[in-house]
Structures are given as structure tokens and as C-alpha cells.
Amino acid sequence: MRFFLSRVLSAVAALLLLTMATFLLVRLMPGDVTTSLTGVDGASQETKAAIAAEYGLDKPLPEQYVRWLGHVLEGDLGTTALTGQPVTEALGEKMVPSLQIALIAVVISVLLAVVLGTVAALRRGRAADKAASGVALVGTSLPDFVVGLLLLVFVARQAGLATFGYEPLSAGLWEWGRHMVLPVTALSLGLIGLLTRLTRTSVSETLQQEFVRTARSKGVQGRRMLWRHVLRPSLIPIITTAGLQLVAVVGGVVVIEVVFSIPGMGKLIFDGMRQRDYAVIQAATLVIGCMAIAVNVFVDLVYRYLDPRMRDS
Structure with missing residues (x-):
């Protein structure tokens, strides 16, 4: 319980720092902050003054932050200049395809990488090992957008x-599957390469441990040996890395969605950057940052569950 509470408190502190950084993101942008927040360019001084009063920009910076944070906690992230709809609503619509692509890519990558890496470790130096290493090399060498174009x-x-x-x-x-295969494949290949290498190394090291040799001397063989004594301890770094890579995959979705013209969060961010719609950029930064913090907490908890040394401590 103490471990859980410490992670929650750390997450809350990280969230506060994230909100401060996100708040300052727009305030430090070059140009007029009223233009940054509203997308209204070339407005008169009277219009700018009215916008400043509406957004509280005429107040001291700490007071602006508290007011903005209150709106965020209420779910009000502003209005997008691209469509005029609330940013929360726009992000909600666009996150569905983005999260589907990211989650499916991570799940497929973990499953394939564990199989390839385990086979490579068990058949070290043989054809299966060389084939898995080749897949890993190709996956880690090609950027996602290049794979997508190919x-x-x-x-x-x-x-x-x-x-x-x-x-x-x-x-x-x-129809859903036809549209998902290519972007998921493009996004998965690099992660499969990374996790295959990690799995091969982790399983190879586990096979050399004393407890594995002891289990073999006692007659433990087959699936029981593979799952209970080899794979379970080997999965700890794999799951940790996969969880942390989920955030990177969400970032990779931005490029993939542009390549395949998918109307997701990535394309929304790209269009927002191109049109200088800072309300969208600010909200997307906050959402992705919150996801990163949540994933880190989840990975810590899973790591503690899988590793008995962490539980004992």
C-alpha cells in the first residue's frame, strides 16, 4: 500500500508540473498570446483587449494559471480555431482511431517479439536465430514513415x-480491418525489432541462471520449464519496455496518420501546428503527457507484481 501511495503522489506531482509546462507553452510562443489561443490573426486592439479579458490574460500569471487549471479540471480545454468546436470534443473524436492503432500495434508487437525472441534464444546460432535477428535488424533500421510508404x-x-x-x-x-492493417504494420515493425532483441537477450541470460540449471537437474522440462522458470522472469524487462514504448508509439501515430490520411489525433496535431492552432497543441500535449504518466505508474505496479524481489522489499 505504501508503494502504491508513493507512486500516486509522484504521479500527482508530475501532473502538476505537466500542467505548468503546458500552460507556459502557449504563453512563451512567439507573437501575441491572444492570437496563439484563439487563432484570430490581425484583430484590432479592442478585439484583443476583449479576448484578453475573456481569457483572463490581463491578470497576473499565477492567477491565470489557477483559472486555466480550474477550466482543465472541468474538461474545458478551449476552442479549436480549425473547426470552432471545443477542443475536448475534437480530441475525443480523433483519439479513437489513434488509440486503436497504438494499442493493437503494441499488443501484436509484444506477442510476436516474445515468440521470435524466445525461439532465437532457444535456437541460438541456428537458422531460426538468424531469421529472428534479421527481422529485428530490419525493424529497428527503418523509420515508421518509410515502412508506411513502402x-x-x-x-x-x-x-x-x-x-x-x-x-x-x-x-x-x-472494412475496419482493411483500413487498420497497413498503419498497424508500419507502426509495429520497429517495436517488434526492439522487443525481439530484448527478449532474445533476456531469455538467453535467464537460461544461464543457477535456478534454471537446478530445475533441469530435478527433471523439470517442456512447457513448465519454459513458462514458469524461463519466460516469467524474462518478461519483466520486456513488459517494462513495452509499456514505456506505448507513449512513443502514440507519438509515432502522428506521422503514420499523416502518411495514411487517417483522421486521428496525429493528423489533428499536424493540422494544428500547420495552422498555428495553439489551443489544439496545448490540449494534445496535456493529454499525451497524462497518458505517459499513467503508463509509467502502471508499469511500476506491474514490475512490482512480476518481480518477487520488489514485493519482498
Whole structure:
């Protein structure tokens, strides 16, 4: 319980620092802050004064922060200049395809990497090891957007897959899948390469541990040996890395959504940066930062559960 409370308190402190950094993001942007917040360019002095009064920009900075934080806690992140709708509503609509792509990519990457890395460790130096190492090398060498472009050129039409856009699950599983295969593949390859290498190293090190040799001398073999004595301790660094990479994957979605013209959070951020819609950039920074903090807390808790040394301490 003490460990859990300490992680929660650390997360709260990190959230406060995140809100301060996000608040200052717009205030430190070059140009007029009223333009940054509203997207209204070339307004008269009277209009700027009215906007400043509406947003509380005529108040001292600490008072502005407290007022802004109150709005954030109420779910009010401002209005996007791109469409005129509330930023919370715009992000809510765009997050669905983004999170689907990111989560599916991470799950597929972990499953494939654990299989490839384990086979490579058990067949060290053989053909299976070399094949898995080759996949890992290709995955870690090619950027996500390059993989996406290669898939568009060489795979999409031949396989009958959708090359752009997004269809929700309500449109049917087939249509949803056709639109998800390419972006998920492009996003997964690099993570598969990273986790395959990590799994191979972790399993190889575990196989050399004294407790594994002791279990073998007692006649433990097969699946019981693999799962209970080899894979379970080997999964600790893999799950930790996968959890931390989830945030990086969400960042990678920004590029992938531009490549495949997917109307997700990444494309919203890209359009916001291009149109200088700082309300969108500010809100997206806050949301992604909150996700990063939540994932870190979750990874700490999972790590403590899997590692008996952490539980004992």
C-alpha cells in the first residue's frame, strides 16, 4: 500500500508540473498570446483587449494559471480555431482511431517479439536465430514513415487493402480491418525489432541462471520449464519496455496518420501546428503527457507484481 501511495503522489506531482509546462507553452510562443489561443490573426486592439479579458490574460500569471487549471479540471480545454468546436470534443473524436492503432500495434508487437525472441534464444546460432535477428535488424533500421510508404507502394493494391482513411468498427469488421492493417504494420515493425532483441537477450541470460540449471537437474522440462522458470522472469524487462514504448508509439501515430490520411489525433496535431492552432497543441500535449504518466505508474505496479524481489522489499 505504501508503494502504491508513493507512486500516486509522484504521479500527482508530475501532473502538476505537466500542467505548468503546458500552460507556459502557449504563453512563451512567439507573437501575441491572444492570437496563439484563439487563432484570430490581425484583430484590432479592442478585439484583443476583449479576448484578453475573456481569457483572463490581463491578470497576473499565477492567477491565470489557477483559472486555466480550474477550466482543465472541468474538461474545458478551449476552442479549436480549425473547426470552432471545443477542443475536448475534437480530441475525443480523433483519439479513437489513434488509440486503436497504438494499442493493437503494441499488443501484436509484444506477442510476436516474445515468440521470435524466445525461439532465437532457444535456437541460438541456428537458422531460426538468424531469421529472428534479421527481422529485428530490419525493424529497428527503418523509420515508421518509410515502412508506411513502402507498404503503400508494394503491398496495398496487391493485397486489396485500403491505402488511406479510417472506418469505425460500426462499418463492419472487414472494412475496419482493411483500413487498420497497413498503419498497424508500419507502426509495429520497429517495436517488434526492439522487443525481439530484448527478449532474445533476456531469455538467453535467464537460461544461464543457477535456478534454471537446478530445475533441469530435478527433471523439470517442456512447457513448465519454459513458462514458469524461463519466460516469467524474462518478461519483466520486456513488459517494462513495452509499456514505456506505448507513449512513443502514440507519438509515432502522428506521422503514420499523416502518411495514411487517417483522421486521428496525429493528423489533428499536424493540422494544428500547420495552422498555428495553439489551443489544439496545448490540449494534445496535456493529454499525451497524462497518458505517459499513467503508463509509467502502471508499469511500476506491474514490475512490482512480476518481480518477487520488489514485493519482498
